Structure formats: C-alpha cells, structure tokens
Amino acid sequence: MRRIGVVDTTFSRVDMGSIAVSELRSLGPNLKVIRRTVPGIKDLPVECKLLLEEGCDIVIALGMPGKEALDKVCAHEASTGLIHAQLMTNKHIIEVFVHMDEAPDDRTLAMLARNRTVEHAKSAYLMLFRPEELIRLAGTGQRQGFEDAGPVKGGKSAIHH
Amino acid sequence: MRRIGVVDTTFSRVDMGSIAVSELRSLGPNLKVIRRTVPGIKDLPVECKLLLEEGCDIVIALGMPGKEALDKVCAHEASTGLIHAQLMTNKHIIEVFVHMDEAPDDRTLAMLARNRTVEHAKSAYLMLFRPEELIRLAGTGQRQGFEDAGPVKGGKSAIHH
C-alpha cells in the first residue's frame, strides 16, 4: 500500500484538497491518502516535508497565490521551499499552484483549479505506479488545467535530421 | 503544556509582539508563551529557529517591512530564511508581515497590524490544538487582517461537475 499526502490552504478560494483526495481515491484502491490543511502557501513546505518523513511516498502541494506583486513573491518563496524539501527527503512533491490572475472570473478559476488538481493527481499516480508512462509522454507538451500545447509541429523531421 | 514562541522587531512601528502574546494568553491556559525581540526582520529566522530548538512547538514571526524597494528585498530574504528554518526544524513558523504600504495612514496601519496578528495567533493555536478545523476551512479564502475573500462564487457547481 503506497501512501500519498495532500496539503492545501485556507487561503485558497477553491477546496483543492478535497478535489485531489477524491481524484486519488478514484484512481485505485492501492493508495492511502493523508490530508492536511495549512493557512497559506508559505506553510506548505514544512508540512509536506513532515508528511514525507512520516511515510508518504509523494505529496501533492496545492495553493492559490493572489494576483498582487507580493503574492508572486510568496509563491516564489513557497516553490523554492518545496524544491528544498524534496532535496532533503529524496521524494517528490507535486506543486499545484493556480494563480488568481490566470482566470478572468470566479467560475473559470474554479474550473481551472479543478482541472489542474485532477491532472496533477493523475501525474502523481503515474510517478508512483507507472513511471514508464511518463517517458512515453516525454516532450509532448503536456499542460495541467489548460489544453495541452502538444509537441512542436515539424519537430520530428527537424530532430531526425 | 505546549509552548509557543513569539518574535518581533524594534523596527516595526507597532508592538505586534505584545498583541500576539495577549491574544495567545486569551486563547487558553494550555499554552506557555515565550517572547523575544530582535532588531529587524532579517534577524527573525535564526531567533525563531533557536526558540523551536529550545522546545517551542511553533513560533509566530512578526515584522513590518518598509515601503522601499530595498525593504521588499529584505522581506523576501527574511521569508526565505523563515521557510528554511522550518525545514531544518520540522516545525512551523507562522510569518506575520505587515508591509507599511498596505495601509494609507498610521491609524489604519495599526489596525491592520493588530488584526493580522490576532488572526494569525488564532491560526497558530488551531495548528497546534485543532488541525482538523483547518481542513474544514480549506479553500474558503481566509485572509488575515482584511475581510476574507471567501470561496469562489459558483465554485461548487463547477467543481462537482
């Protein structure tokens, strides 16, 4: 039984944690999901690290940074901390941040948060159980929450020159 | 008996440390509060780390960065250090920064500093004693010191699509 952690925030305007937990449960019975909530994104790094050290194999870190310049700096600090936490534990943390200025209105924001969370939960699942599937998707321009960018056009001929 | 640390600065124009201590004391008798003051926000990370290693379960780091570009950089450095200190100790530090340009005048600044400190002190209390309460508040757009942003409108239908 593999264990996966889910950490989200009270600052977020969408309950991304519940979306992630629900998606992970639907992916299969071979997963134990452990959920935590912290106030804001800067509280994510140490909480994720704690979960990884308590036995989680991977953690999904969910957050919704605001649209001001200060919020962008917070997101940068949180991301730096999440990478640091991974290097200290030798395990992955999948960062799922939805910036409030990525969507023009509340409804779109909710949809984007939902889609991105679901797709990243699937990625976390693949990383744990089917890493070879990720190799198959290498260089295919995957995007989470938006339409995939896809591989470059004319790329094959350019590459196999 | 859980122990909570409070560290603030002489640079701040509001005595945020006293506000935090007073709020924490009102939250219940099951808390021992330890207070320290340092000159500026860049001195917070190591002081918070010391308190955590001396037995505090959580620390509240209070600061009031100035409005100049240099002050913003200082705040970024301090925040990065606070996250690093958490990763080194496996404990939370709740950062409570009030930027001087967040308020148009002294009186509003004092009110903002007070409200944000009080609300973060409550968060720290919940993190220690009732973490399940934070899960209940996940994704509800909590804000400290300002009115809550609340959850997105129309979010439920978008999410449970």
Place this chain on the structure above:
Amino acid sequence: MRRIGVVDTTFSRVDMGSIAVSELRSLGPNLKVIRRTVPGIKDLPVECKLLLEEGCDIVIALGMPGKEALDKVCAHEASTGLIHAQLMTNKHIIEVFVHMDEAPDDRTLAMLARNRTVEHAKSAYLMLFRPEELIRLAGTGQRQGFEDAGPVKGGKSAIHH
C-alpha cells in the same frame, strides 16, 4: 562502466530525452544511460539527485520553460534546485533548458532543442572522460545550440600585455 542519467519532462514540446540518449549512445560503448521523465522542470532537481545517489556519475537535466513571466520564475527555481542538488551530491548536473521564446517558430525551436541537447551531451561526455579537453576550450566562447561566440578579437594582445 560509467553511468550517466538523463531526465526530461512531459511539459517540453520536444522529446529532448530521446535526443540525449541517442547522442550519448553514439559517443561510445563505455556508458550506461539511465533515463527518467518527470512532469515539469521543478520536478527535475530531486529526480536528478536520486539518479546521482543511485550511482550515476553525472546527469543531464532537460527542460523547456514557457515564455510567460511565471515560467521564467519556474526556470529560476528549478535551476537553483539543480545547483543545490549538485552541492549535496558532489556531482555535476548539466542543465539544458531551451526557453520557448528563444525561437521564432516551432521548426526553429525543435532544431535549437536538438542542437543544444546534442552539444550538452557531448560536454557531459567530456566532463566524465576527457576533462583536459575542456581546459583546452577554456575562454573560447562556446555556445550550445547557437553558433559559438568565439574568443574576443584582439584578446591575445590585450591579455599578454
């Protein structure tokens, strides 16, 4: 038998991992190549660190950051993490990032990604097997994916003044 790791992303729009593996295989039989794919560039640092600790002598980290401001921040965070991972393992990670706005169209982007990957794979090979060759190339303005800048003109006389 030396071991070299290759890690790329599903976010990239070019399968840089396959290009690197193919180039490394053509460079000689004295190399064992181990390939992994992660979702995005922020997932590279810990994956590269894992490969180095599992016995790789060097790792090539391949990514294609987007053109938005947020993407530039992601790339900075990933790069910082890659340098940190090297300092923690005492081994080199060769970062090969192709920014999507470095090329005017898909075809050029594919060509740039291919050329830069191939040239960095050669560098990684030299670092492992012929480090003295790098000393011979010191200060010659080598560029990966674009034409070399070359040494400064008139530099010899200025230097041996």
Place this chain on the structure above:
Amino acid sequence: MRRIGVVDTTFSRVDMGSIAVSELRSLGPNLKVIRRTVPGIKDLPVECKLLLEEGCDIVIALGMPGKEALDKVCAHEASTGLIHAQLMTNKHIIEVFVHMDEAPDDRTLAMLARNRTVEHAKSAYLMLFRPEELIRLAGTGQRQGFEDAGPVKGGKSAIHH
C-alpha cells in the same frame, strides 16, 4: 568574557570595521572583539560563519553595496548567505549594509555609515547582554543611521480597541 566578531570589506568606501571596533570597545570591558576584512560583501557569509564557529557569540557584517543593478543583486546574494550562515550556526549575524545611493554626497555617506555602524554595534551589544531591553523597544520604529520612525500615531487606541 563574550566574543564579538567584526567583518568588513575593502570595497567599502568607509572604514566601517574600525568604527564598529571602536564603538564596541567603548561599550564595556566585558567584550573581546575579533576583526577581519574581506574583499567584498559576497565574501562576508563564510568569514562570519568561520568567526562564529571559532567562538564568537555574535558577528557584525559590514558592507557598502554600490548603486548599480548588479550591486543590488550582489547585496541580495550576500544577505541570503548571511541568513543561511546564521541558521547553520544558531547564532546571530548583524548585517550592516549602507547602499551607496542612500546618500547624496560623500560626506553624508560617511556620516550615514558611521551612524548606522554605531547603532548596530549597540544592538549587537544589547542582544548579547540585555535582550530584555530589545523587548522594551519592540514596535517603536527604530532605525539605524537615520532618525527613528517611531511608533505609529494613534496606535495605542487602535491596538487596545
């Protein structure tokens, strides 16, 4: 006998190290002062760390960053390193940076450098010998080298609301 380190730079245009040493000596006989000089501010972090590990209880790091954008980045890197060094040693480093564009002319720059150094030396002294004095100064808007900002006006009534 407590030990305090002083590290400054040859890049600075004011001999801040001598000012600090002189001030510290005037503060009392119960201090042993150890002085070092490095070329620039990026050399400060490891030198301060060395002093702390050789027995200093606290170190004052003095520097004078230039006015160009590159100099601002250097100062940021140095500050980040100084915070990191503190977290690694569990001791304080008091950073005293005077940016060359903080003063309109040489004479004012010298005065600012002198005043800021003296006031920070006093802070370092308080941190070592009378930390309770810092708590008394919490939230009073202390500034080093300029006039104090003071506590916010009308703050008491707003706070004790």
Place this chain on the structure above:
Amino acid sequence: MRRIGVVDTTFSRVDMGSIAVSELRSLGPNLKVIRRTVPGIKDLPVECKLLLEEGCDIVIALGMPGKEALDKVCAHEASTGLIHAQLMTNKHIIEVFVHMDEAPDDRTLAMLARNRTVEHAKSAYLMLFRPEELIRLAGTGQRQGFEDAGPVKGGKSAIHH
C-alpha cells in the same frame, strides 16, 4: 605548501583561467595551483566545492555572464551556489565575474577580464598569506578591473566626529 584552485568556463570569451594561473605562479613559489574548466557558470559551484574538499585552501571561480536578462539570472544562480558552497566547506571562493555588457568592445572586455582576474588573484593570495593586509585596506574603495573608487572625501572628519 598551500593549494589554490582555479575554475573557469568554456563559455567565457577570454581564457581567464590561464590568466589566473599565470598570475598566481608569479606571486610566489609557496603555492600549488590546480586548474579545472567547466562549460558554464552554473557548473562552477560544485566544481569549486570539489576542489575545496580535495584539499584546496581557496578557489578562484572565473566566469563571463552574457548580456541578456536570462544571463543575469544565470549569474545570480551561480553566485548563490558559490556562496552556498563556501558555507558548506568553510572556505573562501573568490568569484570573478565579468559581465559582457560591462565593456563597449572586445578589446576593452579582454582588458577588463585580464585586470579583474589579476587583481582578484592577488586578493586570494592576500587572504591566504597576509590577511592583515586586507584589514589595512578596509574601507578604501578597492575595485577589481576598474580604477579604485577610493575612500569617501571628507570621510575622516565625519567619522572621527
């Protein structure tokens, strides 16, 4: 016999490594110089750390960042890594970066690279063998590669006020 490391890059358009080695050899027979070359500036931190852990007492890290915004970010990442490497080893790394946009033409760039490298090599020598000489130069506005800024005018009277 003290050991000093020299690491430069193939990206640089001037062979700064040879300049440093030559200058160090001219400074005296009591030095063993070990030279390495890496592809770019982001490869410097771990290579310098390796040299320090293999017995070098100090390392000179030479690089020539490009003029684009991305190059500035690379330089910042490399500098951050170099400071981190120093904190991990408790030894100095003297960073010698010449930004390509510091000089208007190739000839000036070569001259600047040469002068800065030579002067930093002298600093490294002083740090190892005559640290007291650096204290004598404290606050004198030393610059490497350009004319010294010198101490502030009227500074003495302002300082000894």
